[in-house]
Amino acid sequence: MICDNCGKKEAVFHSKTNINGKVTETHLCEDCLKKSQYINDVNNSFENDFDFFNDDPFFTDNSLLGNFISNSPYSNKKSNLDYRCPSCGCSFENFSQRGLLGCAKCYDYFNKKLMPIISNMQFGTKHLGKNYEQTSVEETKEDKIAELRRKLKLAVDEENYELASEIKKQITSLEAKNE
Amino acid sequence: MNKEDVNQIVVSSRVRLARNIENFNFPCCLSKEKGEELRELVYKASLKVGNFNFYNLKNMQECDILRFVENGYISSDLIKMKEIAGLLLSPDETVSIMINEEDHIREQCVLSGLNLKKAYDIINDIDYDLGKNLKFSYSKDLGFLTACPSNLGTGMRASAMLFLPALCKSGNITNVINTVSKLGICVRGSSGEGTKASANLFQVSNQNTLGKSEKDIIQLVESTVLKICELEIQAREVLLKDNEVGLKDEVLRAFGIISNCYKISMQEFYDLIAKIKLGIDLKLIYIKCDEDIFNLINMVKPYNLMQKENKNLNNYECEIVRAKLLNSYFKNTRV
Ligand SMILES: [Zn+2]
Ligand SMILES: [Zn+2]
Numbered sequence: 001m002i003c004d005n006c007g008k009k010e011a012v013f014h015s016k017t018n019i020n021g022k023v024t025e026t027h028l029c030e031d032c033l034k035k036s037q038y039i040n041d042v043n044n045s046f047e048n049d050f051d052f053f054n055d056d057p058f059f060t061d062n063s064l065l066g067n068f069i070s071n072s073p074y075s076n077k078k079s080n081l082d083y084r085c086p087s088c089g090c091s092f093e094n095f096s097q098r099g100l101l102g103c104a105k106c107y108d109y110f111n112k113k114l115m116p117i118i119s120n121m122q123f124g125t126k127h128l129g130k131n132y133e134q135t136s137v138e139e140t141k142e143d144k145i146a147e148l149r150r151k152l153k154l155a156v157d158e159e160n161y162e163l164a165s166e167i168k169k170q171i172t173s174l175e176a177k178n179e
Numbered sequence: 180m181n182k183e184d185v186n187q188i189v190v191s192s193r194v195r196l197a198r199n200i201e202n203f204n205f206p207c208c209l210s211k212e213k214g215e216e217l218r219e220l221v222y223k224a225s226l227k228v229g230n231f232n233f234y235n236l237k238n239m240q241e242c243d244i245l246r247f248v249e250n251g252y253i254s255s256d257l258i259k260m261k262e263i264a265g266l267l268l269s270p271d272e273t274v275s276i277m278i279n280e281e282d283h284i285r286e287q288c289v290l291s292g293l294n295l296k297k298a299y300d301i302i303n304d305i306d307y308d309l310g311k312n313l314k315f316s317y318s319k320d321l322g323f324l325t326a327c328p329s330n331l332g333t334g335m336r337a338s339a340m341l342f343l344p345a346l347c348k349s350g351n352i353t354n355v356i357n358t359v360s361k362l363g364i365c366v367r368g369s370s371g372e373g374t375k376a377s378a379n380l381f382q383v384s385n386q387n388t389l390g391k392s393e394k395d396i397i398q399l400v401e402s403t404v405l406k407i408c409e410l411e412i413q414a415r416e417v418l419l420k421d422n423e424v425g426l427k428d429e430v431l432r433a434f435g436i437i438s439n440c441y442k443i444s445m446q447e448f449y450d451l452i453a454k455i456k457l458g459i460d461l462k463l464i465y466i467k468c469d470e471d472i473f474n475l476i477n478m479v480k481p482y483n484l485m486q487k488e489n490k491n492l493n494n495y496e497c498e499i500v501r502a503k504l505l506n507s508y509f510k511n512t513r514v
Contacts, residue, residue, distance in 0.1 A: 088204045100281065102208040104199060104316035104324040118321075118328050123363065124390025127322030129333035130303075134314050 003029035085109040145174055180409055186292040187460045188408045190340040190380065190473050194298040194397075195287035196306050197325045197334035199316040205326040206260055206279040214263025214279055221278050222265065224312035228305060231267035231276070236260075242491070246482035251289065253277055274305060281326050282334075284309070291471065293404060295337050295397050303393070322389060332389030337400045341407060342473070344379040344457045345414035352381075355407060363387050364403045378449040378456075378476065383407065419461060430458030438509040442498035448479060448505070466512045479504060 001011045009029035084091045090102030092110055101107065107114065119125045148171045155164040199205060203217050218235065225231050236244060236257065247253045247266065252275040257264045265278035277285040286309070288302040316324040322332035330336070346352040356366045365386045368377075383404055385396045418426060433454035437443075443451075456472055458464040466472070477483055479501045485492050488500055 088208050090208060098207065100207045100326040101205060101328070103204040104201065107318065107321060107324055114328060118331065118389065121329055121387070122331065122389040123387045125320070127318075127320060127332045127389060128392045128395075129322055129335070130393055132310060132315055132317040132323070134310065 001027050003027060005029070006031070083109075141174060141177070145171055148174070180405070180412065184412055185405065185408050188342055188411050189293040189404060190342055190471075191289055191291050192294040192298050192337075192339050193287060193289045194295060194302050194335065194337045195285055196302055196323075197282040197330045197336075198284040198286065198306070198309070198313075198323055199325060200283045201314045201316050203283065206263065206281065206283060207326060209263065209279070211262055214260075217283060218263055218265040218278050221276075221284060221309075221313065222267070224309055225267050225276070227312050228308040229269070231269055231274075234266040234268065236264040236266065237262055242482055242485055246480075246486055249480040249482050250477050254280060256280055274301065276305075276309075282330070284313075293339060293401070295339065295401050295404075299335075299337065299393065299397055330388050333391070333393050333396065335388055335393055335396060336384050337397050338382050338384030339400065339404045341381045341383055341404065341411070342379055342453075342456060343381055343407070343411050344453055345418045346407075346411050347379045348418060349414050351410070351414060355410060359383070359403050359407070360386070362403060363399065377446070378453040378473075415457075415461060423463075426461070427458070427463045430454050430463050434458070434464060434509065434513070437505050439506065440502045442495070443502045443505065444498055445480070445501075448501065449476075452476065465514045466509075467514050468508075468512055475505070475508065 003009050003011045004027050006029060009031065011027035011029050085102055085106045086109065087105035088102030090106060092113055095101050095106070095110070101110070115125060148167055152164055152167045152171070155161075155167060200217060200220070203209060203213055206214065209217065222233050225233070234247075244253070244258060244261075248255050248258070250272070252268055252272065253266055254277065257266075257277050257280045260279050263279045267276040267278070269275070273290060274286070274288050276287070286302050286306055288298040288305075290298045290301075318324060323334040325331055325334055343352060346355060359366060363386045365384050367382045367384075368380075383400065385400050388396070391399070433451040437448075437451045437455065452472065452475060455464070455466070459466055459472065478487075481492070481494075481497045484497055484500050484504070487504075492500060
């Protein structure tokens with residue numbers, strides 16, 4: 001296979017990347033490979049020093065998902081039907097391979113297959129943390145005023161008096177409404 | 180165990196929250212157009228939340244992006260998403276919000292010392308305001324929905340960076356790691372898995388995010404951190420009792436090299452700075468400097484050096500510049 005970039009030399013590097021759902025195949029020769037991948041470039045020029053890029057303790061968050069998936073009863077069985085999440089188009093195999101779901105709806109769609117994995121990797125399967133309800137859609141007048149007062153305080157703290165007087169005007173006009 | 184002892188060992192505390200926004204695919208499956216739209220949406224929402232500096236990664240110079248990685252504001256994974264990635268950074272640099280990494284939003288707060296509760300309060304306030312201005316993906320049963328099920332529920336990772344030279348030296352670090360992992364706590368060395376760690380630094384964090392409240396998770400991580408601190412302090416006492424002379428010799432030699440070398444790699448720097456820091460903690464050497472000596476770690480990383488020198492440097496040049504900076508930093512610091 002010939003290099004995609006220079007079209008001259010034999011390609012030594014072959015990769016399939018899935019960027020934002022678009023699969024791209026790349027074939028590069030040794031020289032073009034060195035020039036192409038920016039992070040590789042960096043790694044080449046700082047071979048000794050750049051271990052910490054991959055190993056930075058602050059960012060080694062990703063769990064050992066691979067273990068959980070390969071232990072799950074679903075891992076080696078290829079499903080006869082190619083189910084795909086209707087919302088994002090991802091299959092369960094996509095998830096098994098990359099460890100990431102395609103969208104929030106995948107949790108509904110693949111619920112049965114996901115729950116054993118989730119129960120294996122988590123403390124439990126029921127959310128006990130912070131409740132979330134989005135409120136801004138139906139913000140009441142009081143909410144708006146409270147929000148403006150907060151911003152007013154910030155503006156005053158920052159000594160941005162122009163902004164502060166603008167916010168004051170908004171508060172006054174809101175308070176005057178429907179009264 | 181007093182607070183001063185603990186803060187000698189706990190270098191920093193970090194709390195991060197993972198969030199996604201409704202009606203957008205997760206970043207791994209997001210088109211360029213939708214990704215750009217989402218970045219814009221988060222940026223606009225942030226204007227109502229606080230005073231952040233916004234960075235569109237696509238428009239940034241490579242050297243600036245890599246310096247941000249060095250400083251921990253962004254992960255190296257964010258670079259892979261460059262086209263659609265963004266960063267919101269608070270002016271004091273303690274809060275950073277990555278846009279379109281593994282999840283749509285990764286909010287984090289990093290504070291020095293053992294400060295998990297405060298870090299959580301800060302990031303929780305921001306999360307509350309962001310959540311009013313954006314519609315997060317959330318279900319009553321599974322909590323905040325994340326691209327990887329390992330972040331479900333609270334979406335929270337609470338972690339502390341610990342300096343554990345004595346436990347490394349005694350070899351007990353392996354036992355400690357095995358013991359706490361049974362409690363749902365994860366310990367990672369700064370050079371990947373296991374016991375090898377740059378500058379004897381380890382990250383201690385919660386393994387699970389679903390099935391416990393944020394408060395309980397913080398409590399679990401904090402109590403584990405305190406337990407590890409206690410073990411480290413005991414190991415330090417043993418170390419001092421067994422071989423004070425040898426230890427002092429090692430510390431002073433490290434000081435000698437770091438103040439006089441002509442070139443130095445990051446790896447050697449990590450080894451030396453760990454010895455010197457331990458020497459300071461154990462009062463084997465007296466050094467007068469205004470800040471924590473571990474602040475040097477980011478300062479001598481390659482892209483920070485390049486910014487300081489205002490030019491590109493290759494590895495060799497970096498080593499020379501690093502040595503120069505360290506020579507002058509430690510000049511006249513011994514008392
Ligand atoms: Zn080529
Ligand atoms: Zn989906």
